[in-house]
């Protein structure tokens with residue numbers, strides 16, 4: 143105890159909504175996903191700062207709908223706590239181990255975030271998925287015809303973090319990995335072959351045999367919605383040296399304050415992640431003119 147701060151008040155990083163406002167609000171969606179609803183929706187209120195509007199948290203109809211999708215796994219939304227819905231989609235026959243699931247749920251709850259691990263009832267056929275999307279992170283997460291855009295129900299995109307679990311490439315030099323053109327363009331040592339990738343409110347991970355590695359990878363990719371990598375050698379958590387399946391205290395605090403980053407209305411969310419700008423310099427994302435200069439503005443420095 144003592145780690146939690148569930149009252150939703152106090153010093154917090156700005157929400158994605160406020161960042162967008164500070165950064166000019168209505169920018170053109172870079173992935174062709176329509177106009178910025180953030181700047182249009184003036185009724186948005188989020189008392190607990192979890193990124194799920196109060197109106198939905200209090201909506202019986204919405205709660206019933208989410209339960210109709212996920213069944214009893216879903217225990218309801220509550221605007222007196224910070225919920226984080228993780229919508230888990232499996233490709234093929236892999237299932238994340240119970241030990242990993244329990245560790246992640248417990249860690250988040252100990253740190254003031256009521257994570258609900260929701261396994262989607264649809265399991266995607268491996269062969270069909272490989273044909274259509276391959277193990278290419280762009281085709282899975284962010285291209286206009288990606289798995290994410292074609293498959294995820296719009297209502298869930300806005301309230302849940304999507305975690306897509308894939309088998310990864312079969313035997314060969316990149317076994318159990320996937321390919322990220324953004325990482326490759328960055329000139330990484332991995333040449334773009336990665337174990338997982340996050341683009342804001344969604345991530346894809348390749349299945350792991352070891353529970354410990356699986357837990358660290360999934361925690362890392364979920365945490366990326368509000369946290370960047372850390373090069374501080376004293377950071378022993380999954381964003382730093384990866385020694386412990388945990389985050390640093392300050393990182394938990396930042397995560398609690400960054401839950402609003404889950405909300406997606408435009409796809410711009412993806413681009414406004416500072417980590418992507420710092421690490422990938424995503425010129426290859428065809429950024430609309432005018433957006434790039436805003437990302438470096440003080441309003442986007444969510445952590446300072």
Ligand SMILES: [Zn+2]
Nearest residue numbers: 362363366371
């Ligand atoms: Zn990372």
